[in-house]
Amino acid sequence: MSDERPITRIRVEALHPAFTDQARAWAGRLALPLDGEAEFALQLGEQGLQLVELGPQAPGPVRVDFVEGAVAHRRLYGGGSGQMIAKAVGVQPGVRPCVLDATAGLGRDAFVLATLGCRMTLIERQPIIAALLEDGLARAVRDAEVAPIAAQMRLLAGNAIELMHNWQGEPPQVIYLDPMFPHRDKSALVKKEMRLFRPLVGDDLDAPALLRAALGLASHRVVVKRPRKAPVVEGGKPSYALEGKSSRYDIYPKKALKG
Structure with missing residues (x-):
C-alpha cells in the first residue's frame, strides 16, 4: 500500500x-x-x-451485511465446500483449518470460510474499513441464524505485517491473502466498493512483505488470491494454483492438512 x-x-x-x-x-x-x-x-x-x-455522480453506500443480500445468497446457495476458495485453503472431509485472513476488506471471503466451519481471524488495517467490518459483525451476532457463523470470526484492526511478525499464541494453520491489485485500465468501470476504497487504501505495494510474513507464520499453507492473469507476488513461487474465470489462488504449502 x-x-x-x-x-x-x-x-x-x-x-x-x-x-x-x-x-x-x-x-x-x-x-x-x-x-x-x-x-x-x-x-x-x-x-x-x-x-x-458524496456528490451527484456517486454510487450508493457500502456497508458490511452478513445477514442479507449477496453474502446471504452465497451462504445458502454458493456451493459449500466445493467452492474454489474452500479447496484452496484445504477444506476437506474432516478438515476445517484455522485461517488468518490478513487482508480482510469487507470480510466476504472470511465469512464464506466461517460458514463452512473454519475458525477465522481477520486483519484489516484501513481504520474505516475495519469500522465497517466491526459494525457488520456486531449486527450479525444479533441474528439467530448467522450468529453461530459470526462467532467463528475474530477481528483485529492493524497492520497485518506487524501483527504477523509479533504473533502471540498458536500460529494459524492457513494464511489467506487477497492484496489489492492495481487497475491499469483507467477506463474500466469498477465496483462501487473499489471506487470508494481505492482513494482510501491505494494499491498494496507491500504485497511481497505480506507474503514473506505469512510464509514465516503459517503452520501449513499460505494462499494468495490474484486476478487470473496477474503475475505471482514477488518473493516466492507457488507450488500450484487453482484457476477460475476471473480469479486464481496461488498455493504455498508447508505441510499437509490432516483431520
Whole structure:
C-alpha cells in the first residue's frame, strides 16, 4: 500500500437524531469531524454503519451485511465446500483449518470460510474499513441464524505485517491473502466498493512483505488470491494454483492438512 495516499476528506454523520451518540463515538475513535465539507461520509442509521461518496455522480453506500443480500445468497446457495476458495485453503472431509485472513476488506471471503466451519481471524488495517467490518459483525451476532457463523470470526484492526511478525499464541494453520491489485485500465468501470476504497487504501505495494510474513507464520499453507492473469507476488513461487474465470489462488504449502 503506497504511503502517498490521496487526501480524502471524510465526515461522520447520523442519518437520524437517534444515532447522534453513536456517530459522535465513531468520530472520536476514528479522529474524524462530525460536520464540514467532505468527499465521503461515514453514516450511522437503522441499517448500521455505511460509507458513501458524496456528490451527484456517486454510487450508493457500502456497508458490511452478513445477514442479507449477496453474502446471504452465497451462504445458502454458493456451493459449500466445493467452492474454489474452500479447496484452496484445504477444506476437506474432516478438515476445517484455522485461517488468518490478513487482508480482510469487507470480510466476504472470511465469512464464506466461517460458514463452512473454519475458525477465522481477520486483519484489516484501513481504520474505516475495519469500522465497517466491526459494525457488520456486531449486527450479525444479533441474528439467530448467522450468529453461530459470526462467532467463528475474530477481528483485529492493524497492520497485518506487524501483527504477523509479533504473533502471540498458536500460529494459524492457513494464511489467506487477497492484496489489492492495481487497475491499469483507467477506463474500466469498477465496483462501487473499489471506487470508494481505492482513494482510501491505494494499491498494496507491500504485497511481497505480506507474503514473506505469512510464509514465516503459517503452520501449513499460505494462499494468495490474484486476478487470473496477474503475475505471482514477488518473493516466492507457488507450488500450484487453482484457476477460475476471473480469479486464481496461488498455493504455498508447508505441510499437509490432516483431520
